[in-house]
Amino acid sequence: MAILTIECVRGDIARQPDIDAVVNAANAQLLSGAGVAGAIHRAAGPELAQACRPLAPIHPGEAVISDAFGLPNRHVIHCLGPVYGVDEPSAQLLAACYRNALRLADRHGLVSVAFPAISTGVFGYPLAEAAEVALAAVWGCAAELTSLRRVRFVLFSEADREVFQRILDGGEKSP
Numbered sequence: 477m478a479i480l481t482i483e484c485v486r487g488d489i490a491r492q493p494d495i496d497a498v499v500n501a502a503n504a505q506l507l508s509g510a511g512v513a514g515a516i517h518r519a520a521g522p523e524l525a526q527a528c529r530p531l532a533p534i535h536p537g538e539a540v541i542s543d544a545f546g547l548p549n550r551h552v553i554h555c556l557g558p559v560y561g562v563d564e565p566s567a568q569l570l571a572a573c574y575r576n577a578l579r580l581a582d583r584h585g586l587v588s589v590a591f592p593a594i595s596t597g598v599f600g601y602p603l604a605e606a607a608e609v610a611l612a613a614v615w616g617c618a619a620e621l622t623s624l625r626r627v628r629f630v631l632f633s634e635a636d637r638e639v640f641q642r643i644l645d646g647g648e649k650s651p
């Protein structure tokens with residue numbers, strides 16, 4: 477098994493130029509929206525929405541891949557996270573987002589992928605709970621990945637980054 481580096485940084489998911497694919501916390505129709513989806517669509521330009529049209533709709537837990545257009549990355553991977561307390565079981569659906577995105581990136585031969593904290597904004601998932609699920613999902617699928625070497629979590633605030641970092645530092649490191 478290759479070494480997988482997991483890192484947590486504070487920043488903007490639309491400004492990760494050294495990463496092959498950024499993950500969008502999408503809506504089912506893969507349109508622009510608030511938060512991450514807005515930042516990604518604004519930076520990518522209108523071609524992204526056009527490229528997404530034939531890929532939509534997607535369901536909670538699913539991931540699809542597109543080109544990145546005006547973003548400084550090769551691809552965007554669009555995940556629909558669960559609405560907390562509505563799309564159940566939320567934890568399994570959230571874990572599926574991360575696993576499906578990682579597998580898709582790996583199948584495309586990508587080396588690095590950056591995630592936002594899916595479902596923790598408009599969709600209401602408590603951040604610490606979501607961080608536990610996200611990191612466990614990445615650890616759980618690390619052994620099957622062949623091309624991926626780097627997974628970056630991009631958190632919008634320093635407080636959110638510290639929550640992810642604490643769980644990363646305290647958690648299980650090998651699957």
Ligand code: AR6
Binds near residue numbers: 509
């Ligand atoms: N870079 C990194 N993280 C960000 C950014 C950014 N530019 N902007 C917000 N965050 P959200 P969701 C954080 O709401 O909960 C959309 O309208 C934010 O602080 O973007 O999965 C879609 O259209 C939060 O911690 O995604 C969907 O309808 C996290 O990213 C719906 O909202 C996710 O917040 C998806 O909701």
